[in-house]
Amino acid sequence: MAANPGGDSTDAGGGPVRHIPVLLDEVLGALEPSPGKLILDGTFGAGGYASAILDAGADVIALDRDPTAIEAGQALVANSQGRLKLVHSQFSHLAECAPHDGLDGVVLDIGVSSMQIDEAERGFSFQKNGPLDMRMSAAGVSAADVVNRAKVADLIRIFHFLGEESQSPRIAHAIEKRRAEKPFETTRDLAGLIELVTPRKMKDKIHPATRVFQALRIFVNDELGELAQALFGAERALKPGGRLVVVTFHSLEDRIVKTFFSDRAGKASGSRHLPVAHERAATFERIGKPMVAASEAEAEVNPRARSAKLRAGLRTAAPAEAADVSIFGLPNLASLGKLGA
Numbered sequence: 539m540a541a542n543p544g545g546d547s548t549d550a551g552g553g554p555v556r557h558i559p560v561l562l563d564e565v566l567g568a569l570e571p572s573p574g575k576l577i578l579d580g581t582f583g584a585g586g587y588a589s590a591i592l593d594a595g596a597d598v599i600a601l602d603r604d605p606t607a608i609e610a611g612q613a614l615v616a617n618s619q620g621r622l623k624l625v626h627s628q629f630s631h632l633a634e635c636a637p638h639d640g641l642d643g644v645v646l647d648i649g650v651s652s653m654q655i656d657e658a659e660r661g662f663s664f665q666k667n668g669p670l671d672m673r674m675s676a677a678g679v680s681a682a683d684v685v686n687r688a689k690v691a692d693l694i695r696i697f698h699f700l701g702e703e704s705q706s707p708r709i710a711h712a713i714e715k716r717r718a719e720k721p722f723e724t725t726r727d728l729a730g731l732i733e734l735v736t737p738r739k740m741k742d743k744i745h746p747a748t749r750v751f752q753a754l755r756i757f758v759n760d761e762l763g764e765l766a767q768a769l770f771g772a773e774r775a776l777k778p779g780g781r782l783v784v785v786t787f788h789s790l791e792d793r794i795v796k797t798f799f800s801d802r803a804g805k806a807s808g809s810r811h812l813p814v815a816h817e818r819a820a821t822f823e824r825i826g827k828p829m830v831a832a833s834e835a836e837a838e839v840n841p842r843a844r845s846a847k848l849r850a851g852l853r854t855a856a857p858a859e860a861a862d863v864s865i866f867g868l869p870n871l872a873s874l875g876k877l878g879a
Contacts (some may be wrong), residue, residue, distance in 0.1 A: 541869050558840040559586030561785055564830050565645060568783045568850035570716055571596035574644035578775070580629030582607055587615050587645055588622060596642070597621045599635060602627045603675045629673070630767035633775040640777035647785045648765055667726040672755045681754040685728060686721045690714045697871055700762075700790065701753030705736045709750060725751075752788070762868055765791060769798045770861035773821055776853040781825065783850045792829075793848045794866050799824065799851050801865050821859060822851035 559565075565587060571577050572593035579588045583599035584607070591598050600622060602608055608626045615624050625635050629646060670682040684696070690710045697706035712735045713722070722728050729747040736746045756762060772782045786792040805822030832843035 544698035558842070559839045560647065560840065560843045560846045561830065561832055561836070562586065564848050565783055565785065566594065566663065566846065568588060568825050568830075569643045569645055571643065571783050574637075574639070577643040577645065578632055578636060578641050580632050580644060580646045581648065582624065583613055583647065585611055587647065587659055591613065591645075592618055592621055599623045599625065599626045599641075601625050601629050601632060601635060605676060612797075628764060630764045630771065632768055633771035636775035641772075641775050641780055642775060642777060643781045643783070644772040645783045645785075646765075646768055646772075648761070648787065648791050664689055667724050670725055670728055670756045671720055672751075672760045679758060681758050682722060682757065684715050684754060692734065695869070696757050698749050699753075700756045701751075702789070703749040703751035703753065709735055729741060730791065756790070762790060762794060762866075763863070764797075765794055766863050766866055766868070767861065770858075773802065773853070773858045776856040780853040781821065781850060782853065783825075785846055787842075787845050787850050794851070794868075795849045796829070797866055799849060801860065802851070804856075818859075820854055820857045822853060825850035825852050 569591070570576065573595040577591050577596045577598050579600040580597055582588055582602040585600070588598050588600045588611075594866065598618075598621065600611070601627070602611070602624075605626060608624060611624045615622050625755045627635055632644065670680065670685065672681040673679075686697070690713075693710035694711060697709060699701040703709065709732055712730075712731060716722070716731055722731075725778040729745070729751070732747040732750055732784075733745070738746050752827050769784075770781075776782060784794055784795045799822055802822040803819060803824070828849070829849040832840075832846050837844045847873045
C-alpha cells in the first residue's frame, strides 16, 4: 500500500501514518467480493483489503514481498478458518500463485506500506533516521548502494524519471562530491544534503528530499516493472467476468495502469496510413468511471488518500495478449551501468 509521493510529514518520506485502507468502499464496489468467489490481493500489507474481502464472504489469496508483512499476517490467517492463504511473493508473480481455473478478482494497492514507513530501520522515511535501505523484500541492492556507487549520469536519470525531480543534476553532483569524502549511511544523511542543495521555498509544501526518496524507492524495488508484470499476470489469471482493481498513488503508476486498460480495450492494429491488419478483441472492459479519486472527506480523515486513483476493468473471454512492456513507454533503467563500474 503506497504513500503519496508528493507528500509531507504524513506520507512518502514523512512521518508515521495510521494504517487505513484507501478507497475501501470504492475498491469493494468495483471488486464485488461475495461467498464462493476467490480474490487475489497482490499487496497484503497490513491486511486492510484482505480483511474486508473476507468479511464480504469471498476467499482470499494474499501476496506480499515483505517478510515482515507475512509474519504479521499470520494472526489473520489463523482466524480465517482456511479462507486466507498468505504467500511470500512479489505481485509480479501473481499468475503463478493463482489456481488453474482462475480468479474472480485481483486487487493491487501500489507502493510502500504505512507499516514500512513507520519502521525507521527500513529506511523509507527521512523523518525517522535509519539505515538508507528502502528494500521491500529486505534483499538485494539497497538505496545506500545506489547513492554511494551509481554513476552520476545514472543518478540523474533515476531522480529525473522516477522522482520527476527538476534539480536532478544538481543533487546528483552534490552526492558525488560528498560520497568521495564519506559514504551515505542514513536517511537523514541524504535528506540533509538535499535540503542544503535545494532548500525548501516558502510556497513548497513538501520536503526537498521527497522526490529523490521516491525515486530511490521505486528504483531499488523495480516498482514500475513489477506493476507492469502484475497487470499482465492478472490478465492471464482472471476468469472471464473477473475483476481487476488497481489503486495508485502517483502519476507514473497511474499512467501505466491507464495505458494498460486503454491498450486492452480492443482496437484495430496497424498504421493510420496503411490498411487495418486485424481487429484486436478487448481483454478488459471498463468498470464504472475511467478513474475514481478519494472524496474530500476521506482525504481529510486519511492523508494517504489525497493522491489515490482507482481504475478497474472486467475481464472478457478474449485470450490474454503478449506481455509487451513497450506499450508503457518506460525507459530501460535496467540498462544503467553496474554499480561502481
